[in-house]
Amino acid sequence: MQRQIPMFIVFVSGLTMIVDYFFPRVPYIQGAREIFLNWGRIALTFAMILGIMNLLMSNLRKVALRKAGWIYNVILLGSFALTFYFAVQYKMVPSGNTFITHKGTDMGSSGTMSFASKIFLDVYTPLSGTIFSLVAFFIASAAFRAFRAKNIEAILLLSSAIVVMLGSIPFGDSLFAWLGLEHILGHRNFSWLSTQIQQIPMSAAQRAINFGVAFGMVFMSIKILTGIDRSYFGGGGE
Amino acid sequence: MIERLQTLDRRWIFLILFLAVAGSLLFPHTLHVAVEPYVQKAYDTLDLLKPGDKVLMAFDYGPSVAPEIHPAALAMLRHSFERGAKVVMYTLWNEGLPFLDASIQHVAVPMGKRENIDYVNLGFKWGGLQGSSVIEGMGSNLKAVFPVTHEGVPYDQVPILQGVKGYRDFKVLIAVSAGSPGVDEYVRYANARYSIPIVAAVTRVSAPKEFPYVNGKQIYGLCSGLVGSAEYEELIHHPGLGIAGLFALSVANLVVIAFIVFGNLIYFWGRKSKKG
Amino acid sequence: MIKRGVFLFLFLSASPVFAGDEKPPMLAHPYVLVTMLLMIAILYTYLLTAKKGKLPFIRTLPGLKAIDEAIGRATELGKPVLYLSGLGDVDNIQTLAALSILSHVAKKAAEYDTPLIMPSMYSVTMVTAQEVIKEAHLRAGRPDTYNPDNVYYVSDEQFAFVAHTNGVMERMRPAANIYMGAYFGESLILAETGHATGAIQIAGTAETSQLPFFVVACDYCLIGEELYAASAYLSQDAKQMGSIKAQDVVRLIVLGFILVGSILETVNLPHYADFFQKVLGGG
Structure with missing residues (x-):
């Protein structure tokens, strides 16, 4: 029973969505769809509370038990409380363009804004950008380690990577001219070569993988709707 | 010696890259920008706009990728206004709202564009779990998705939205997008479904995924990453943060290439000494 | 039970819908319907064949074979296994595929009595994963070792989640990191940090733009559709295996269409492509 009811819900709501998609004039179908969508929205809102409660409880527990690194849990709880307080007090996203009132030229550098907005712009934005910028450093270290001309395939990969990298920056074409390669390839340069690599072999490979992904997705969806695959909510599939 | 180089602590690589990027930001140079065909296509599409044409513009990105694609958003918005188009802006990412506001303050206001007449900010609509249904719903009933503007003005009272039902009432959709929901x-x-021409700006990392769509004419033009932003700024003759960051990006690319070459030199040296 | 219901509603509510003022047609997407019915027919044909005992051959997926080895290594070292189900919520099929694989991983980890750590970016994914892991412990006969604290919510924000996960890798030094599901700009940040900590790394994603990063920094990588085939491969269930065969048949049919189209376009006969453009353009 514990498994039949969820499967029944899957089937009925899935069928509603499918019927609505193909036969939108079926009586009451749009209303039924709306009911499911609204239930979904309500459920998600409550699920957010669940997430927050889980976050608070697990961190409080670590602080109470003085687990290793508990000071980080204190920082997390403090930041959470502070942001929550100011967001509720001043409204994180008030109506109108008052969220950021730019008197200066750069975001967050000046102007009147609520403290919650300041947290977003002066704390969250640079932190988020910093973490994302790590990609550049990791690309450098991964490239150093992985791009070794060990065999023909690796040489092809390596040379295409260098061409694409040089093709995307203005230095590349200057280097191309300096090396005198323009005469060989007839007024073409790294930008041209880079575009060719990206438009032809790379695009073809992308499409092939995308086709496979699309089929996988369609069949996985059918398997879920028909209950063939149930492992995503605990066993069943095995 | 060779073993030490082969197992070089990656923190040295990080340090050198950091110094190279920081140095090039502190001592900037303006570089000549060569425009990629995909960016040119984006420019050409928006350049066909006529005064009074309506453009839909989505700001679906957050602060982490803003340095890459926010300059493209500003440049495309400026270009649309220069062509006399009216722009309807919104975001499906809660983090996108500050950038939408910033674009209005940096481009629309200085250009003397009037709110609700030349442009409108429809604000944020949650595009998370039901991003696809929101995007599809906007096709035939924009009003149902955005019943009021971000300022709280009812849809029917906004002059720019008069007679606008869905995608078919817009000449082009500019999707500045960093993930899902977004350009895909x-x-x-x-x-x-609605055959609306799409012009997109995406991060450099996710750009290869979109190339087949550009080749298949499902996306009319594509600005990818900071380079794409810089190229668009060059095309509209309005240098901004894109062109400003290009020198640092170029130096970073050269450093990575130098490390690849260095890595291979060590590799071959190591092989030779093993044989020897 | 309630958690499951919540999850199922959320998954289904993400399906595309028809909305609008215009009077909708009687049959909205005829070609899609025909294609879908055809796919279901092929699927059921192969399901019946598989049920009769004629199991199709599925090539070995080294990434999945390596999972057992990775958990074994973690057990030997007395270190935990880190599992991530990606940065998609439960409306993303890749997340569901990741949860299917989690079912197998959690069972193996329970059998070996190795802790499985799973930070989660979404609360619904978290509760679903808790259910999956709990059931896996039950199936492994070790319900007492299930610790719900090891599956927890972190943050809906991409890089806040990544910062936490990197911290977990640095502090706890898991012996195996398994990344399955949808990943975006953070894939290399996770995989390189994991590589630096010396963990065995297995990844699987259908996000093509992130595949190169995983291939470079991980020991094994499931590419694209392999992620979706994983649950069938791991379960060795007849019905699931049959579905893989059906998928291949559909792929061959589409490949045939593409081949014919390429030839006709090459000899300048555009009617065929125009027909598809018309059909697909109308949804």
Whole structure:
């Protein structure tokens, strides 16, 4: 029973969505769809509370038990409380363009804004950008380690990577001219070569993988709707 | 010696890259920008706009990728206004709202554009779990998705929205997008079903995924990453943060290439000494 | 039970819908319907064949074979296994595929009595994963070792989640990191940090733009559709295996269409492509 009811819900709501998609004039179908969508929205809102409660409880527990690194849990709880307080007090996203009132030229550098907005712009934005910028450093270290001309395939990969990298920056074409390669390839340069690599072999490979992904997705969806695959909510599939 | 180089602590690589990027930001140079065909296509599409044409513009990105694609958003918005188009802006990412506001303050206001007449900010609509249904819903009933503007003005009272039902009432959709919901969903639901031309700006990392769509004319033009932003700024003759960051980006690329070459030199040296 | 219901509603509510003022047609997407019915027919044909005992051959997926080895290594070292189900919520099919694989991983980890750590970016994914892991412990006969604290919510924000996960890798030094599901700009940040900590790394994603990063920094990588085939491969269930065969048949049919189209376009006969453009353009 514990498994039949969820499967029944899957089937009925899935069928509603499918019927609505193909036969939108079926009586009451749009209303039924709306009911499911609204239930979904309500459920998600409550699920957010669940997430927050889980976050608070697990961190409080670590602080109470003085687990290793508990000071980080204190920082997390403090930041959470502070942001929550100011967001509720001043409204994180008030109506109108008052969220950021730019008197200066750069975001967050000046102007009147609520403290919650300041947290977003002066704390969250640079932190988020910093973490994302790590990609550049990791690309450098991964490239150093992985791009070794060990065999023909690796040489092809390596040379295409260098061409694409040089093709995307203005230095590349200057280097191309300096090396005198323009005469060989007839007024073409790294930008041209880079575009060719990206438009032809790379695009073809992308499409092939995308086709496979699309089929996988369609069949996985059918398997879920028909209950063939149930492992995503605990066993069943095995 | 060779073993030490082969197992070089990656923190040295990080340090050198950091110094190179910081140095090039502190001592900037303006570089000549060569425009890629995909960016040119984006420019050409928006350049066809006529005064009074309506443009839909999505700001679906957050602060982490803003340095890459926010300059493209500003440049495309400026270009649309220069062509006399009216722009309807919104975001499906809660983090996108500050950038939408900033674009209005940096581009629309200085250009003397009037709110609700030349442009409108429809604000944020949650595009998370039901991003695809929101995007599809906008096709035939924009009003149902955005009943009021971000300022709280009812849809029917906004002059720019008079007679606008959905995608078919817009000449082009500019999707500045950093993930999902974003350009992929627009291709699948807005372009496939309503044939609205899409011009997109995406991060350099996710650009290869979009190339087949550009080749298949499902996306009319594509600005990828900071380079794409710089190229668009060059095309509209309005240098901004894109061109300003290009020198640092070029130096960073050269450093990575130098490390690849260095890594291979060590590799071959190591092989030779093993044989020897 | 309630958690499951919540999850199922959320998954289904993400399906595309028809909305609008215009009077909708009687049959909205005829070609899609025909294609879908055809796919279901092929699927059921192969399901019946598989049920009769004629199991199709599925090539070995080294990434999945390596999972057992990775958990074994973690057990030997007395270190935990880190599992991530990606940065998609439960409306993303890749997340569901990741949860299917989690079912197998959690069972193996329970059998070996190795802790499985799973930070989660979404609360619904978290509760679903808790259910999956709990059931896996039950199936492994070790319900007492299930610790719900090891599956927890972190943040809906991409890089806040990544910062936490990197911290977990640095502090706890898991012996195996398994990344399955949808990943975006953070894939290399996770995989390189994991590589630096010396963990065995297995990844699987259908996000093509992130595949190169995983291939470079991980020991094994499931590419694209392999992620979706994983649950069938791991379960060795007849019905699931049959579905893989059906998928291949559909792929061959589409490949045939593409081949014919390429030839006709090459000899300048555009009617065929125009027909598809018309059909697909109308949804």
